[in-house]
Amino acid sequence: MTKASMTQTLFGIEFKNPVIAASGTFGFGEEYRDFYDVSLLGGFVTKAVTPEPREGNPAPRIIETPSGMLNAIGLQNPGLKAFVNQILPRIANFDTNIIVNVAGSTADDYVAVCMELNGHDPVKALEINISCPNVKEGGIAFGNKPESVSFLIKKVREATTKPIIVKLSPNVTDIVSLATVAEDCGADAVSLINTITGMVINVEARKPMLANITGGLSGPAVRPVAVRMVYQVAKAVSIPIIGIGGIVSACDALEFLIAGASLVQTGCGMFVDPKLPLTVIGGIDAYMVRHHLGHVTEIIGSIGVTEA
Amino acid sequence: MQEYEAGIIRTEYCGENIYVIHLACKEIAREAVPGQFVQVKVGNSTDPFLRRTFSLYGVNRERGLVKLVIDVIGRGTEQITAVKRGQCLNIIGPLGKGFDRNINTSKPVVLVAGGIGVAPLLFLTESLQTSGHRQLFFFMGARTESAHNSFKELFPLKLEVYHSSDDGSVGYSGYISDLLEEKLDSIKPGVIYACGPHLMMKAVATIADKFGILCQVSLEERMACGLGACYGCAVRLRDGRMVRSCVDGPVFYAKEVKW
DSSP, X not given: OXXXXXOEEETTEEESSSEEEOTTSSTTSOTTTTTSOGGGSSEEEOSOBOSSOBOOOOSOOEEEETTEEEEOOOOOBOOHHHIIIIIHHHHTTOSSEEEEEEOOSSHHHHHHHHHHHHTOTTEEEEEEEOOOTTOSSSTHHHHSSHHHHHHHHHHHHHXXXXXXEEEOOSSSSOHHHHHHHHHHTTOSEEEEOOOEEEOOEEXXXXXXXXXXSOEEEESGGGHHHHHHHHHHHHHHXXXXXXXXXXXXXXXXXXXXXHHTOSEEEXXXXXXXXXXXXXXXXXXXXXXXXXTTOSSGGGTTTOOOOOOO | OEEEEEEEEEEEEEETTEEEEEEEOHHHHHHOOTTOEEEEOOOSSSSSOSOEEEEEEEEETTTTEEEEEEEOOSHHHHHHHHSOTTSEEEEEEEESBOOXXXXXXXXXXXXXXXXXXXXXXXXXXXXXHHTTOOOEEEEEEESSHHHHHHHHTTSOSSOEEEEEETTSSSSEESOHHHHHHHHHHHHOOSEEEEESOHHHHHHHHHHHHHHTXXXXXXOOOOXXXXXXXXXXXXXXXXXXXXXXXXXXXXEEEGGGBOO
């Protein structure tokens, strides 16, 4: 792998390659260490951190679906204090970009997490979770209307000098307008998509398969939706885009890059193939060699489209 | 724990959709303890998507073999059991925390299995017998006679087994937990190990509590990653905490679990 050809500096951060592990699928960066050195990744996004500890939703929380899965974890996390005092010191030395996913019930919750993390150098950026479909307050409640996105992102912007990445929900009428609002309010990047709200019913019992009734769909099943949204948002904003949704191969990741994403996140595909991020990095490199490309930026947004 | 390409040495059919797969994986055979599990990849397609979770049924450390019992209940298990001898299964393991084998070792041990929950308990039985335990009492509950017949293939020769069946065709007619309760006074065990359907384990936990006997259960929660990363397999404990069955379990003390 030719290292230089993958390196990008985006919103003030150097990424050694364009592959990041997605929030909620990578714990706090320690769960996959038996499989490989985390420093090989472009970065990873932690599980959502809220001001207070959260126990999450009742079980069952997951169910497999065709080429994917539904989850309704409900932002279980040990809270800001435990993250800063116990977890961060353990992961601070990882030679990769640590991005913290920030969530809460109120705007003040988001502000509190952002302000506290602003003082911690190992945290390189904050991903603002306005798209979790599995909690009653916060999450998607902030992410589905331009006014609420604007309200929250302006507050968060004032609370931190670290780069903020706004994680967008696909469960909206027009994701492009929300991405534009995020950009206008000072977001340094947008990441998309979070999961698509779904439901599975146990026919024999005539009951929902998940205790939360509904859950978020992820996996290869959502990938075409995600690629379409990245393509549309890329045409509307000038900040970097992080593409997420059902990546299980380098080819999948390349779709996002070609559509206009500067970086990608691998998610539940890592549950099946823990080494997936490394496979993707290697596959992108091989693609670049095969297409005689000198740098990964030559792929980004390179889609050729003849609009009707 | 690591990811391995494990060659299939042999697959046996026991009847009633129950299979035993013998895999070559010297690393897991060397490291694994009873109660631990593996995550098995299903083919190369994305549908079915997730790995399938199986408790270890046994290992042969000298020969580097790992045994799994698989109940074919859907497309995933169907595909896994269809893989031919000489081909490989991609497996991750050993995962999770196993049984504590050092509880009241001077007293008799009771093991209570419901259906496919028999697998980790037979691995535990073998391990206890190897370390010199002689007073093992095994309670095996299954729905029907033919189910019992298929599980019978899995048992070692020298083991005292009490049976129950839902229809009374084999052994005690009714729940295995009821039979257990009848026999406990005479066995006076130092520990009870259980694995099976949730309601069975709940019943065993209640009985163990009533008799003041330590009890460990292996929970069979639905898992996605099996590595502690997704928080999908959460179990509520009596102290209110939600813990991950895959890394904090799957074996728990019954009195810890909020049933």
